[in-house]
Amino acid sequence: MSYRRAFTIVTAVVLGLTALAPGANSAPPDPRNDVAWVLAEEDAGAVRAYVEQHPQDFSGFWLDRARNRFVVAVPEGLDAAPRTGALRRLAPVRAASAFTAPVEVQRRPTSLAVLNDALAEVGEELTAATSPVNSWYVDEQLGKVVVEVGEDVAGATASVTESVTASVTGVVDADLVSVVTVKGRNTTHKAVVPVREPVKAVKVTKSRVDELNAMAYPGPDREYDHLPFYTGNRIIRWDEGQVSWCSSASVNYARTHMYTAGHCFVVGQEILQGYFDQAANLIYYSDEIGSVVSSQWGNNRIDAQSLSTTKYANRQYHGGVTTQNYLTQFKNTSAYTGMRVCGNGSVSGTRCAGELVRTNVCVTYADDGVTPCGMSVVQSLTTTPLSQSGDSGGPVILDSTGTGAQVVGIISGGNDTQRTLFYSPIAAACAQVSPFTCD
The missing domain is CATH 3.30.300.50 (GMP Synthetase; Chain A, domain 3)
Incomplete structure (x- = not known):
């Protein structure tokens, strides 16, 4: 199902070009619009953040990929020039960028x-x-x-x-x-497996890998990592007759906390890095990560939590589940409709070709009836879903970051019928769970 819908443009102004819809009225051209404003992808997140911080002055901001233009929407009756001028000062023209597009101003009835x-x-x-x-x-x-x-x-x-x-x-x-x-139902992407008691947990050291036949490969990788850990790896816990696992998303810049999805675990629980061998009824783990210290999960809340830990490096796994490729994590950013992103869970690995189609969404999950809000929705541009059970808590990153991982969110769930992925924006997670900052 397409979430693009037809609308009537009352006024459309490409900065540097002016195009009026038939019969539309417009203010006299502003001389500051005579020079085209070309926005680089690297600066679009800052523009989006400003629009969100000044909702009374704007009606929206998105990327229209079909027309290769960024769009800034301003409410009817407001002077667009000072508002777009503020945005231009945030994003000076770059000499070189992987992606640039002109900015068009459109009108909407409501802010x-x-x-x-x-x-x-x-x-x-x-x-x-x-x-x-x-x-x-x-x-x-x-x-x-x-x-x-x-x-x-x-x-x-x-x-x-x-x-x-x-x-x-x-x-x-x-x-x-x-x-x-x-069509379809929305579900979280936490993996939960009923188990027979007791479940044994075996800490796998380098000398015991072959002895325990823990894996056919020595790691490090998403399932069996080495210290310091990289985000995008498997995180796990067992209690009350079940084993559950998720993925790690990001660390704060001080590397004192790691973020994952709020529905994954409970505050106070100790979490391991490792994986579950169902046939052997064994959890193989490389080390304890730390405990959950802060969480947001429930109706009208985001889906995020943080663990207190110093065991993660500023790196993130990239590629398949058992590959050792990684990216340097840098600069979290605000997301905007039309941007291309990748899901990066510990079960699916890196899956790209996703396009952000909605922001600030309340999503009802059929598996537990909870309705988190402030979520973002990504649509797969292929027939392959972007995430699955066990990917919850993993990072959502920009699709064009070169050697670096620019984190935009934390995987929450999806609707496989529509090949959608739901995530909590990383900026919201940093603000609402401890340490209440990304720094």
Whole structure:
């Protein structure tokens, strides 16, 4: 299903070019728009962050790949020149960049601030609802809050959609919301396996690998890592008759904390680096990582947690599960619709060809009924899903980072029917779990 929707452009201005829709009214050309503004991919994250920080001044920011243009949307009735001028000062023209595109200014009836308020009102109404609602979010290109109703086995009925529509239009203006139907269920990507008791955990040292037949290869890799650990590796815990595992996403710059998904573990639990051999009922682990110290997971919250640990280097695995390739981790960034990203979990390895299609989304997970918010959604551009069970907590990175890993988020879950990946933005994780900063 495509999440691109048709809309009417009242005014479109490419900085350096002016194009008016038929019959549209416009202010006199601003001389500061006479010179084309070309934005580099490296600076787009800073522009996006500024737009999010000033929602009353903007209606959105995204990359229109079909037309090879960045788009800045400004509410009707506001002077665009000082607002786009502030963005230009954030992103000077670069002499060389892997990707650049001109910036176009478009008009929308409503600001992000109004849409965000409407999103909150809709969320309060839907959180208590029993109807099969998959997600709700602000579609900046459409200029509306979109509510997705999930089809059940028999297919969604018109009465269900009508009921949801009546519910949400009772709390916000009907012009601000659109209800659509989608296929598939959303699930977290934490791997959980029921086990027979007792589960034995064996710390694998270099001298005992062959003796225990832990793996056919000595590592280091995602499943059996060596100190210092690299993010993107397997992290694991067992208790209450089950073994569960996820992936590690990122470290803060001081390398005192590691981030993963909030639904993976519980505050206070000690976590291991290693993997589970189901046939032998054994956990092979290389070392203890540390304990979970802070977590966000639940309705209207993001999906992130942090572990206190100094055992991770500023490196990240890249490629297959058992390959030893890695990237240097650098510069977290704000994400924008249209950017290309990769999922990088410990089960799937690195899977790219994903495009960010939505931000600031509330997603209902069918496996546990929790609805985290502030999420971002990535659509696979191929027939291959970007992540699977066990990849939860792994990093989402930019698709064009060369030798470095630019982290944008933490894998949460997905909808394999739609080949989608849900993630928590890394900036939100840094702000909302200890140490409450990426520094």
